[in-house]
Amino acid sequence: MSYESVDALQKVLVESVFHYAQDRKKAAGRALGTLVEIITYYGLKAWGFRDNVAIERPLPEYGNPAITHNVEFSLHPVLRRQSMKLQRFALPLTSKKLRAALDAVGFAHSDLTAKAAQVLSKQGVLRNACTFGESPNAFCIVSVDENEEDRYALTVSVLSRHPFAIFECKRVGIEEGTKKGPQSIEKAKQGAYVARTVSSLQKIRYSDGQIGGVIHLPNGRLYHKPYDELLEEVVASRDGAVLRDFILTVGVVSNHGNWFTDKDHNKELKVLAQSYDWLLFLTDRGLSEFVSEMLLKPTPELTDAREAFLKSYGPENSGNRFTKVKMDMKADLVLRNYFAAHKKKIESWFNVIAPAKRTVKTLQAELRALNDKDWSKILKK
DNA sequence: GATTCACATCCCTGTCGGCA
């Protein structure tokens, strides 16, 4: 059985999983939001950005550091990287033990202030993109690559504090009893505000209705052009003056029957589309295919993910082990394999709403181009 | 040293009611 609409699917989750909650629909909606985040995160990993991704980092507004926003996923330049293996290792893996292991392989980290964290718990729950050290300009994350019995392979990455791209996920359900909707779109506007305030490349409206882009250069000049043209120029640039504070902003919203048709995008969708550099729609078909294959009609390759999801909810759950941050180790492995094995199918789950006539492939190419810049040179002022 | 718990804070999602 496949579900055409996410609303129908949400109702199935209400009955089958969230029957214990006071507000069953709200709990199911929250869980669907978590699934959109997980699809985005594991998608980014499959695209090759695992070592670049940080989760829920505070990001200051451009030129206004007094206000920061926690950003769901941010992609940062990798300044240093270290692969390592732990043999005959007893869990839990804490940041303290990790630092001792780094000392043993001669990886310098004294410039980073230690941050306590649990990389992998005794119960086999890992922390994705676990941050365990920070400095004014950089921070350090670790990923668990492989595990066999008591042996673990890890990758430690020192990332520049300033990201080159951010991703924000939003999901909005339909309000019961309304024909047009949704009303709760006000929440999605919060994401739009963040998208418009963090990057040095800012949007202005021309009198003819077109959107222009403007960057305030270090020499005091305002450099402006039609937005799409300037965006393309910045992504292709090697000039530190335009790249240093630039952030490519990407929104990922889950599909909703009332939000748009091929001919008509409603007002709220237009707000989002003109706020992010890229706005991706995770379609009903995509989200329902993932939920069906993982939960409702589970395929063997996702069994461990299903178990982790079901263990995470219910009146007697002992902590969530299926979120973008905390993930069951077995579930993590099957998700990584699934997203790597079905790249093409998963890309087809997304519609590109903005920019017009572009594809997900182009977004990947832009992210790779940004990642490949000589950041150590660009970030030197 | 690791784990558990309480608490605070923030974010996500859904709904209600007042107003024009």
Added chain:
DNA sequence: TGCCGACAGGGATGTGAATC
């Protein structure tokens, strides 16, 4: 009917104290 402010429940995360 559309818009918007306000509120509420659920959940994620960080911190620090207590406990194992």
